[in-house]
Amino acid sequence: MIPDLGKYAGAVLSSYAVSITLIVLLVAVSLWRSRRAAQALREVEERVKRNG
Amino acid sequence: MTLKVLDLGVSRGGVPVLEGVNFAVDPGEAIVLTGPNGVGKTTLLRTLAGLQPAYGGKIVVPDPEAMTYAAHADGIKAVLSVAENLMFWAKIHGTDGIDGALEAFNLRDLADRPAGSLSAGQKRRLGLARLSVTGRPIWLLDEPTVSLDKASVTLFGDVMRAHLAQGGSAVIASHIDMGLEVRVIDLTPYRARAKVSRDYDEAFL
Amino acid sequence: MTLKVLDLGVSRGGVPVLEGVNFAVDPGEAIVLTGPNGVGKTTLLRTLAGLQPAYGGKIVVPDPEAMTYAAHADGIKAVLSVAENLMFWAKIHGTDGIDGALEAFNLRDLADRPAGSLSAGQKRRLGLARLSVTGRPIWLLDEPTVSLDKASVTLFGDVMRAHLAQGGSAVIASHIDMGLEVRVIDLTPYRARAKVSRDYDEAFL
Amino acid sequence: MIAILTRDIRLAVRAGGGFGLGLAFFLIVVVLVPFAVGPEVRLLSTIAPGILWIGALLACLLSLDRIFALDREDGSLDLLATSPVPLEGVVAMKALAHWITTGLPLVVAAPVLGVLMSLPVEGFRWLVISLAVGTPALSTIGAFGAALTVGIKRGGLLLSLLVLPLYVPTLIFGAEVARAGATGLDVETPLVLLGAVTCVTVALLPFASAAVLRMNLR
Amino acid sequence: MIAILTRDIRLAVRAGGGFGLGLAFFLIVVVLVPFAVGPEVRLLSTIAPGILWIGALLACLLSLDRIFALDREDGSLDLLATSPVPLEGVVAMKALAHWITTGLPLVVAAPVLGVLMSLPVEGFRWLVISLAVGTPALSTIGAFGAALTVGIKRGGLLLSLLVLPLYVPTLIFGAEVARAGATGLDVETPLVLLGAVTCVTVALLPFASAAVLRMNLR
Amino acid sequence: MASIWEYANPKKFTRTVDVLLPPVAVLAVLALVTGLVWGFFFTPDDYKQGSTVKIIYLHVPSALLAINAWLMMLVASLIWLIRRHHVSALAARAAAPVGAVMTVIALVTGAIWGQPMWGTWWAWDPRLTSFLILFLFYLGYIALWSAIENDDTAADLTSVLCLVGSVFAILSRYAVNFWNQGLHQGASLSLDKEENVADVFYFPLLVCIGGFVLLFVALVLLRTRTEIRARRTRALLARERMT
Ligand code: HEM
Ligand SMILES: Nc1ncnc2c1ncn2[C@@H]1O[C@H](COP(=O)(O)OP(=O)(O)OP(=O)(O)O)[C@@H](O)[C@H]1O
Ligand SMILES: Nc1ncnc2c1ncn2[C@@H]1O[C@H](COP(=O)(O)OP(=O)(O)OP(=O)(O)O)[C@@H](O)[C@H]1O
Numbered sequence A: 001m002i003p004d005l006g007k008y009a010g011a012v013l014s015s016y017a018v019s020i021t022l023i024v025l026l027v028a029v030s031l032w033r034s035r036r037a038a039q040a041l042r043e044v045e046e047r048v049k050r051n052g
Numbered sequence B, C: 001m002t003l004k005v006l007d008l009g010v011s012r013g014g015v016p017v018l019e020g021v022n023f024a025v026d027p028g029e030a031i032v033l034t035g036p037n038g039v040g041k042t043t044l045l046r047t048l049a050g051l052q053p054a055y056g057g058k059i060v061v062p063d064p065e066a067m068t069y070a071a072h073a074d075g076i077k078a079v080l081s082v083a084e085n086l087m088f089w090a091k092i093h094g095t096d097g098i099d100g101a102l103e104a105f106n107l108r109d110l111a112d113r114p115a116g117s118l119s120a121g122q123k124r125r126l127g128l129a130r131l132s133v134t135g136r137p138i139w140l141l142d143e144p145t146v147s148l149d150k151a152s153v154t155l156f157g158d159v160m161r162a163h164l165a166q167g168g169s170a171v172i173a174s175h176i177d178m179g180l181e182v183r184v185i186d187l188t189p190y191r192a193r194a195k196v197s198r199d200y201d202e203a204f205l
Numbered sequence D, E: 001m002i003a004i005l006t007r008d009i010r011l012a013v014r015a016g017g018g019f020g021l022g023l024a025f026f027l028i029v030v031v032l033v034p035f036a037v038g039p040e041v042r043l044l045s046t047i048a049p050g051i052l053w054i055g056a057l058l059a060c061l062l063s064l065d066r067i068f069a070l071d072r073e074d075g076s077l078d079l080l081a082t083s084p085v086p087l088e089g090v091v092a093m094k095a096l097a098h099w100i101t102t103g104l105p106l107v108v109a110a111p112v113l114g115v116l117m118s119l120p121v122e123g124f125r126w127l128v129i130s131l132a133v134g135t136p137a138l139s140t141i142g143a144f145g146a147a148l149t150v151g152i153k154r155g156g157l158l159l160s161l162l163v164l165p166l167y168v169p170t171l172i173f174g175a176e177v178a179r180a181g182a183t184g185l186d187v188e189t190p191l192v193l194l195g196a197v198t199c200v201t202v203a204l205l206p207f208a209s210a211a212v213l214r215m216n217l218r
Numbered sequence F: 001m002a003s004i005w006e007y008a009n010p011k012k013f014t015r016t017v018d019v020l021l022p023p024v025a026v027l028a029v030l031a032l033v034t035g036l037v038w039g040f041f042f043t044p045d046d047y048k049q050g051s052t053v054k055i056i057y058l059h060v061p062s063a064l065l066a067i068n069a070w071l072m073m074l075v076a077s078l079i080w081l082i083r084r085h086h087v088s089a090l091a092a093r094a095a096a097p098v099g100a101v102m103t104v105i106a107l108v109t110g111a112i113w114g115q116p117m118w119g120t121w122w123a124w125d126p127r128l129t130s131f132l133i134l135f136l137f138y139l140g141y142i143a144l145w146s147a148i149e150n151d152d153t154a155a156d157l158t159s160v161l162c163l164v165g166s167v168f169a170i171l172s173r174y175a176v177n178f179w180n181q182g183l184h185q186g187a188s189l190s191l192d193k194e195e196n197v198a199d200v201f202y203f204p205l206l207v208c209i210g211g212f213v214l215l216f217v218a219l220v221l222l223r224t225r226t227e228i229r230a231r232r233t234r235a236l237l238a239r240e241r242m243t
């Protein structure tokens, strides 16, 4: 499956691993924060609506 | 030099604190702002002084450089002497002589003391003495008599009367009675009732 | 827990400020120290609290850890919330619960606010609330009601009365009447008359 | 006591300081050196262990004034001094909090910066070990200096002046370990000495610091 | 305006800071380097110009937070902002005062420290010239950083993080002049560039700093 | 015609993001997967660089984005300073961590590439060095944002920092070039066909760049919306506490 990378396999694979991990982390953190912010806002807005 | 405040709104930390404040202070007049802790006296004074932008309404004053502001932090340098501290502000404002101010606040004996070694009340007197050397007509004072003993409160009252007699004016925030016969404005009714808008803006409220 | 002061002398910056001060404070009793600015109230309180050595005389107290001191600087961290600030001092003093203190000084609504965003009077209330969480019987207070509005002064009076009723005591420096019926000691007569001695010692006076 | 530790760490994190900033400073010093001495790899790798140690030392130094000065300004120190917690404990906890927020991140980040300075690969391990053993001493000594200058407004420079000479033994042994490690020489002797310096300072200096603080509060 | 200059200098002198401390820090950094990298003269004289520049830069950096933070804390900055003096003038005067108390002593003392670092004698002149031309930029850029962080308690580390990248061009050209001078190469190009950087920063940055200060006072 | 500034209304912007985000995100994932799979599995090795040439599909797009993210922040900062639209300031804030991560990816992949190609992880080559400085600028920018409590003040200050920082970044680039001539590749994506990398590498690279750009857009939209909501939450909470 994985193409023959020769003696540079370590370099190529590790750079893909690092980059993809970083990107996935960034996306995950962004999504998580987005969800939390949406949730917090919803709660506050509901409270505001109830209390006028 | 009339200071007019028209429908003024002030905010702190992005939140409206007071709104719809209206008053005018004519030369020779002083007003006292009162209201419970946290109502927004300090915020209002800082806005008048031009240190922060108003949130709504208008401040009308012929010359914004006519005002001077004195807060809890007096701009006193601990390592400079009392006289040196005053002299600096006199030079900055291009006025001459600090003798009058030293005299008025009974600071002559302390003139050569480093300001850092003054007691709380003595420091406060120095802070008030700075007002006289600015030579500006409109004073904005935030709790000026804090830590002052009775004699010093009287001194302050005398200075204030002299200032008003010369056509000066003052806006004073205070909780305690200073023995001045002046107009009192209670800020409690002007508390901001920030409206929450659906299509948010105005910093998203 | 009676605090007794015997012929006490205090000094500041190496200069004697007060001498021959005598008084005793019994449990359930509070005294107010007055005197003109610079007479030495703050210095006396700091000496009582053990923050600086006495210059002469004696402070008799069964347990030096029975006292707690509150000055203008309240030890408030701007980035911590009101509750976090109080909680820290409660933990340090091994007492439990800050609810009573929050309640007593009407800070419940502000509990989650960062302390840096409080107004002058609100900050002062937080500083006073710290006293309750220390759980100590003898309070040494330096101008506690500065910046407080009338309602808060009343709150403070209530807390003080409750403290005294529980057998606590207090030494308070103040220029203004706090609505407490207590013994007042004027420090003016105790001003130090520094004698210059020929064979100098005592830091060369 | 734990309350002091957690409070100090929380304060450091909230104030935007926290773990990141000491690290960033370390990084910057390391980046600036090549700009100043030129980009030749041979030269850089020779001076790398020394410069990394100096960088760590300065990063530590710059955050020292936070240990006591803030607490002094807002009156907390007066209150802590009259609290039931012994002042020695306060000092030790504050030094520990300083180490956790400054020293520890440096130890972790050192290898990355070693790469920037072309440090030979064999040197990495010893660099990290020397920093791990040495930085607690830096924080403890720093707390002592901070206690000495606590009464002085913006005593930053004076503090550096007082503390840097005290850092010399730690620096010499620490850099020696890192240097010997990088060139494959014997690291044992300097490492033992470095450990000894750290042990002695950590054990004894908090008492001196507490005494100094008490004098300063008067 | 002159009043601000004299006051700031007087404050620096009275606070025990003044001329001595920046200098002392410079000295200490220079003294520590041999401890860290080892005592070989050849190595030291190669890195001497760079290390001296880094020392100057750090000495400058450490005293930056005094420019505005103290005035902010005690309310002077509010009062200065509402005074008849334009804020740009205040910033410029304060940067000048900082240069006089920090940069100027470094320029004067550099040759002495050059001796300690075995700098070749021909390099002295260019070291001094490069510092004289470059340090005003350091103070002005520093004042900008100090204005940015004036609202932050103990923003020392953040200040360094913000300011050091801005120092890069000055450092590169300055160290290049000193290095080229020491090895007898052409100094003219980097010197002209260094001068240009200084002129531009000194002429423009005070406006940015004043704007930033106004934003911070709100 | 409606003015573009209408989108400066946070509510309107949020709604637009709600509509725009899913397709952009899907496209980004598609392009990224296509480009990376194509590049990793179906391109030959370079005769000189061997299989390491595959790193180009990560290195070049992230490097491009690292620079362009800063440019975007600069533009957004200018809009905030001149027209005072909050969304613009928040977009700059949202982009900074993305740009910083891109810078890290470029640095790390470059370092890993450098080991086999130049025999060293790191060299003080001008392009590398100026990237490191860019990273420092990102760090300072993010740190300044998080250190200041008042949102508007933070927006003001970081905007000015971005402006001044850009000028100094260009100056530094110049200075660094003067200080050292480097090892690093020159531009190889110019329109001039002659100088380009071979086509086999070129097309998957273009797809990857497209994927990274789309990813950047999606992330900035998402994070800006988050910032807007957080800001509104803060404002509502503050108001609630006040009354
Ligand atoms: C830590 C090390 C490295 C860093 C920080 C770095 C950074 C950069 C930067 C900033 C660009 C410019 C993107 C642009 O402006 O268009 C770039 C492009 C490039 N880099 Fe690197 N690089 C590094 C190592 C390497 C190595 C070791 C190689 C291969 C031998 C390499 C090959 C390339 C190529 C082929 C390009 C595309 C050139 C172009 O299209 O402009 N890089 N890199
Ligand atoms: N940074 C901030 N963020 C949010 N709210 C704030 C901030 N700073 C102050 N406030 C709030 O703004 C209100 C007005 O404060 P201000 O200091 O003007 O009150 P004040 O009338 O001067 O009170 P005092 O009599 O106690 O001095 C207070 O309720 C305070 O809690
Ligand atoms: N470092 C110092 N060196 C010399 N004298 C000092 C020093 N600090 C304070 N003093 C003086 O000591 C005296 C006592 O000061 P203290 O602060 O105790 O007065 P106080 O009674 O609390 O006054 P206030 O009512 O104004 O708070 C004052 O006259 C003050 O000027």
Ligand SMILES: [Mg+2]
Binding pocket: B041, B042, B043, B142, C119, C120, C121
């Ligand atoms: Mg107030």
Ligand SMILES: [Mg+2]
Binding pocket: B119, B120, B121, C041, C042, C043, C142
């Ligand atoms: Mg007092």
